[in-house]
Amino acid sequence: MAAQYKGTQVRAPDEGAAEPGPLRPAGGKPPAGARTARTAGTAALSRATPYLLILPALVATALLLGYPLIQNVIISFQTLDAFQLIQHTTQWTGFGNYKAQLTSAEFWHTTERSVFFTLANVALIMVSGALVGLLLYRLGKRMRLLLSIGLVLAWAMPTVAGTTVYQWLFDTRYGVVNWFLDKLGWHSMAGYNWFGGQFSTFAVITLMIVWQSIPFVALNLYAALTTISGEIFEAARMDGAGAWRTFSSVLFPMLRPFFLSTAFLEVIWVFKAFTQVYALNAGGPEGLTETLPVYAFVEGVGNQHYGTGAAISVLTILILLALMSYYFRIILKQEDDL
């Protein structure tokens, strides 16, 4: 991902705002004059090359995502419980599963919870990630290496392993967090059950997800910053701009495409975060931390109503698409501008 930002370098703020540089594949157009010098056969081949190159990715996507997705949509129109699964019978129910969900208060509560959870996490990730990225840029060589290693380690940590570590950190009896708070003098925290309440459970989940997501934002921002000529900052300083002004009027507009695409990637990742939420406390207590993916799993696999679970997951995709519509609109609009 980082390599792609190379394409955004030294561009004036106004120009950068109009183009989502990060999403443009590296390489650019082939030289226009080259085609005339070739025979028809090689011309056809060269026209086909981009499609041939993208073919393996398309095949993999179709097999690993497309096929399960279609199956999932098919199942969402069925009543598929343990009975049907074991008997291998197909029992169609039309829009029954969808109707049940769309008229269920629990579904809408979960949706609301998911949306707010996503927004809060993405805001925290973007702000802290950007701050850490700027810090990386300003640090000296040695400290930068140290911080980079720390970020990469946090990033490389497998999700379930990370979750286990957080479970232990926040364990009621043996957790180091409670021990530390107790030592600090906050004695009522000595036996505090972090997973007993909705807010405290969400707090731990959020802390973990933000911790796991900062490296991506920070390292990419740092990579983008290294492509910007230092003269621009110097010029801003000469004009009397402070740190905030430099960021908001110079840096942010230049890197707007970066912030936009990263923020929306984070929206996708946080919204569909299943492992962290489920592994930490299985959506508990009392299902109060169930987000849509967890809800789909609990209803589908946990309660063995696989059709219901499939319908919820399809609705989840639709809701996510709605959340992403702003981003798609920008991309498609720029498509027309070209």
Place this chain on the structure above:
Amino acid sequence: MRRKLIAAIGVAAVLTGVAACGGSDNKSDSGKSSSAGPADFKGKTLNVWLMSGSNPPGWTKDITAAFEKQYPGAKLKITVQQWDGIQQKLTTALSESTPPDVIEVGNTQTPYYAATGGLKDLTSVKADIGGNDWAPSLNGSAVYNGKQFAAPWYFASRVVVYNKKIWTAAGITTPPKTQDELFSDLDKIKAKGTKDAFYLPGQDWYGFDGFLLDAGADLVKKDGDKYTGNLDTPQAASAISLYKKLNGYGTAPKDKDEATPQQSDVFAKGDVGAFLGLGWEAAGAITKNPALKDQVGFFAFPGKTAAKTASVFVGGSNLAITQGSKNPELAQDFLKMAMSDQFEGELAKEGGVVPNKASLDSNLSGNEFGTVSAAAAANGGTTPLIPAWGSVENVPNPITTLFMTGVLQGQSPSAAAKKADAEIDKRLSQQ
């Protein structure tokens, strides 16, 4: 140029990763026809799934040797499964074209699987595998719609497992006869500085069901021809308040069950006064900490008066042959072997569990847990034997997550019961 459109599609592809959760593929598979002759068992493997804690090592070794001796060339492969999430695992296994041949199914969950059609009808071979001698009261869960879908394997009821050293140190010489005595004993133990006089995690719903039965109610009630949740009752309120009081005699979590962490591991540390458990848990604690060997004692949970011990939930397991088994003959013979007096007796003797026929009860005489547990089971009950009950036990179980933990963390029994009953009703009606 369509690059940006492609980029947009790429993002859409990332999005669809959300849909990764779905059903498994449900293609129908007729399966290969098994045409093995009676003597042709060479190279066959009989897959048997048993649940954690069910098969003691000696029994496992002996029955494997006996099976492989009877069928030279055939292999018996026993896989131990965990209770947590077992229903989803069983459903998936039963839907496959090569399921395990023999599975252990908990007695409360058996009607559910009998109804799904995943278990083989054993009615015609019941007599051959020894079914005429099974105690009728213990066979109830294995019969569905008048047909025998499983063989009752063993039973067990939870009793109080206690650390004699800690109890003696507190000046207690005889086990309590009433609940009042129990609490005064626990007070004495606590006064001696034992943090966990009684270790009772908040989600041991089998333990709670015993208290509820003792209070004179069931988890569900029959309402016309359908069942509904029955937790919003004075009996359930009194049972959960007893439970809460006991939970307060230790540091056990309010929102975890007895397997997270394994309560036997907690007891093995040697600083826990008592817990509500089974024979294999006590044995597990001793394996982990041999110093406890002569310190572990058992008594049935006392009643309100000394006249009789408290009612208990009688847990148990059945063995069933899967409908899709590729080795039905071997499976049936394995079942016959496991149900035989020799191996049923050995299981009772080694595991301290109640055997499926009264004539084998003598095997329990040397096993302190077995003796206490069998006596307590005389006063026992179970969940309603209806297929829909299996849905209630699906994760997350409303009895534990909504009711028990809810009350233990400060909700009023009635408020928590209303939430749990609503979810139980929903699940019972969905079957």
